[in-house]
Amino acid sequence: MSGEPDHAELVEDLLAGKHRALARVITKIENRAPGYRNLVSQLHQHTGDAEVVGITGSPGAGKSTLVDKMANYYRERGETVGVIAVDPSSPFTGGAVLGDRIRMASNVGDMDVFFRSMSARGTLGGLSTATTDAVKALDAFGKDKILIETVGAGQNEIDIVKSADTVAVLVPPGSGDDVQMLKAGILEIADVFVVNKADLDGADRTVQELREMVHMQQDNTASLATGHHGAGSTGGHGEDGESDDHDEGEETEHWEPQIVETVAKDGEGVEELVQTLADHADYLEASGLLEEKARMRYAEEIRNLLRDDVGTLLETEIERRGGIEAFAQQVLERETDPYSVADEIIGPLEDCVDQ
Numbered sequence: 560m561s562g563e564p565d566h567a568e569l570v571e572d573l574l575a576g577k578h579r580a581l582a583r584v585i586t587k588i589e590n591r592a593p594g595y596r597n598l599v600s601q602l603h604q605h606t607g608d609a610e611v612v613g614i615t616g617s618p619g620a621g622k623s624t625l626v627d628k629m630a631n632y633y634r635e636r637g638e639t640v641g642v643i644a645v646d647p648s649s650p651f652t653g654g655a656v657l658g659d660r661i662r663m664a665s666n667v668g669d670m671d672v673f674f675r676s677m678s679a680r681g682t683l684g685g686l687s688t689a690t691t692d693a694v695k696a697l698d699a700f701g702k703d704k705i706l707i708e709t710v711g712a713g714q715n716e717i718d719i720v721k722s723a724d725t726v727a728v729l730v731p732p733g734s735g736d737d738v739q740m741l742k743a744g745i746l747e748i749a750d751v752f753v754v755n756k757a758d759l760d761g762a763d764r765t766v767q768e769l770r771e772m773v774h775m776q777q778d779n780t781a782s783l784a785t786g787h788h789g790a791g792s793t794g795g796h797g798e799d800g801e802s803d804d805h806d807e808g809e810e811t812e813h814w815e816p817q818i819v820e821t822v823a824k825d826g827e828g829v830e831e832l833v834q835t836l837a838d839h840a841d842y843l844e845a846s847g848l849l850e851e852k853a854r855m856r857y858a859e860e861i862r863n864l865l866r867d868d869v870g871t872l873l874e875t876e877i878e879r880r881g882g883i884e885a886f887a888q889q890v891l892e893r894e895t896d897p898y899s900v901a902d903e904i905i906g907p908l909e910d911c912v913d914q
């Protein structure tokens with residue numbers, strides 16, 4: 560758009576691997592700074608190489624601890640990592656939280672783990688759009704792994720983790736009720752269940768309940784599709800050799816949500832979790848689902864952008880015509896009605912589109 564900065568230099572710096580540029584780009588994305596759209600557009604062609612993992616779970620489930628351990632593990636393997644911690648309810652953003660500083664302590668001096676927090680208050684417009692854009696920035700920068708950490712299981716959070724290829728849901732040991740609660744919404748999005756705090760009593764029971772839940776869901780799906788059963792086992796911890804009724808190791812048609820136990824505070828189980836996430840990434844690739852998911856995400860992204868744009872266009876048009884209150888007053892006085900007003904406002908815009 561004319562008059563807006565094109566940020567060419569900033570993009571160049573980001574692509575050259577300068578972390579300061581990356582941080583500035585994400586701030587511009589959060590603030591919807593002038594020219595940010597153009598900025599994200601320029602980044603797009605450089606994206607598509609990162610493995611994006613979403614990690615969600617209730618407050619206190621151990622997400623931060625686990626994400627830190629995972630980031631360190633990836634680093635030790637020589638991979639670069641970006642972390643975006645999204646908290647839809649927090650008033651803080653931009654890594655300004657003391658907790659974030661503390662969290663980063665384990666990675667001090669190691670800029671190959673880039674950490675950033677985002678919150679609803681710090682982000683103009685939709686948090687899930689901002690998260691998607693921030694992931695693009697990290698991807699274009701060249702981060703190998705991008706971890707999106709988000710609290711809870713509300714619709715907001717589900718939308719946010721949807722920008723990941725693989726989703727891990729943390730389920731700390733607890734009563735059966737907790738697992739029951741998970742069913743709404745979470746079951747559908749979990750590729751891997753992580754029973755963190757496996758050192759606590761009740762972990763085995765939680766694993767067992769999750770296993771039953773996953774099997775029940777698989778049976779339902781199977782009876783609907785009369786397709787194959789899942790590949791792999793829900794063996795969770797260790798190599799107990801347990802495999803499913805259908806022992807077809809090569810099968811890539813279907814993914815059965817896996818269950819992994821971890822003790823994040825000691826780093827236990829992190830290796831197995833990382834391997835399971837990699838297995839899921841391989842499955843997505845081999846089955847063609849990776850592309851399919853990306854296509855669906857882009858369609859959704861375009862739809863959201865258009866919805867926002869059309870909304871803004873309409874708001875501008877309404878203001879230009881004297882504001883919504885004036886129309887409402889006319890409706891109140893029975894001079895017109897809401898349908899006619901809507902037609903009157905959208906009519907000329909439709910004509911423009913028809914041209």
Ligand SMILES: Nc1nc2c(ncn2[C@@H]2O[C@H](COP(=O)(O)OP(=O)(O)OP(=O)(O)O)[C@@H](O)[C@H]2O)c(=O)[nH]1
Nearest residue numbers: 618619620621622623624710755756757822823824
């Ligand atoms: N016993 C035990 N405690 C753990 C484990 N992992 C994390 N914790 C503790 O659980 C508490 C919460 O951990 P966090 O990593 O802050 O949890 P979170 O899910 O990020 O929490 P929010 O940021 O509030 O959503 C901390 O006191 C951790 O030390 C574990 O494997 N076992």
